[in-house]
Amino acid sequence: MRRRVIDKGQEIPTIVARMWGQEPKTSHGPRPSLTLDRITEAAIGIADAEGLAGVRMSSVAARLGVSPMALYGYVGSKEELLTAMVDAATPPPPEPGGQHWRDYLAAWSRAYRDFLLGSPWLLEVSPLAPPTGPRALDWLDRLLVALSGVGLKPGEGVNIATALSAYAVSSAALAHSLRGGADETDMAAPGDYGAILARLVDPARFPGLSAALGAGAFGGGQEWVEDADFTFGLGLLLDGIEALITLRAKEEQ
Incomplete structure (x- = not known):
């Protein structure tokens, strides 16, 4: 090579x-x-x-x-x-402060999403571009510090930062849209979106989507809880990172 x-x-x-x-x-x-x-x-x-x-x-x-x-x-x-x-416009990242890596990555991802929501114009300026400025690199550095010593291969910590920051960006963009911040739609909540889909979706063509609509996955009269959705997706990502760390530990045995 x-x-x-x-x-x-x-x-x-x-x-x-x-x-x-x-x-x-x-x-x-x-x-x-x-x-x-x-x-x-x-x-x-x-x-x-x-x-x-x-x-x-x-x-x-x-x-x-x-x-x-x-x-x-x-x-x-x-x-x-x-x-x-x-x-x-990028604020300082949270400091690891001796936290368990999972707790820190959860706090890091939430803080990343929140500062984007605080200045929504950031979502329009290539938020997934590789960081080059000192403030943006502070975020990458702190995450790598939190993951140091867990046994990951070189480069995997950077890949994790990419995955978590991309999730924070997409979550912030969705939350901003559903709060009425996007010009492209007047739908202010997933329930509104679900009501429109219910009128459009043919169960024969979209059987999976139709079943999800019938089960209330897009609101269905239930109140949308923004933070619960974010926490659910973040938990999936953190579970995957934990599985990777466990795998790397087994490889070293």
Whole structure:
């Protein structure tokens, strides 16, 4: 098997370098009046108030009292601005603090979902892109710390972080939609969705779905409990991780 050689001289994208505080240094001319932190703070304020559609280079510049061209010395495009915004809006992760790995991963996943729900515009900005900023990498690091010593193979901890973060993203997106946060649908709860499906689904074509509807899987007059659904799915994932850890321990015997 050929090993991939990591080029440690690989050039870091400018926006990523700035996210890590590696601003170009100069001893000539006046001190710059802007910083990436100021720009992202202004952009996040607009996104929180108006949604992502309100974030434009012109609107951010107006909020800062500068010309749009002044921003391009710090972010080369709106895409770069969004990249920096996502990391800047990411809060610190919960600390492992000696917790059992399962308890920590449950808390980690819940906190990940909750901060996305707190700023729903994050769900529109490639939330599954590989993390490159310091705040996003804090989340990956803490999860790997919690899993250290459980006997997983190299790379499996990263795969677990990918699975849990993807679950948190999808759960946050669903919860946001069912709270009435999505423009595409007026259905405010699974019961509404189920009522519409019941009028559309032919039992001959969709026997499994029809049976689930008849059993009340989509509400059926019952109150939807958002956290119960999230906890159920998270438990399945954690059970799978626990089974993997048990398997790796048996392989070492």
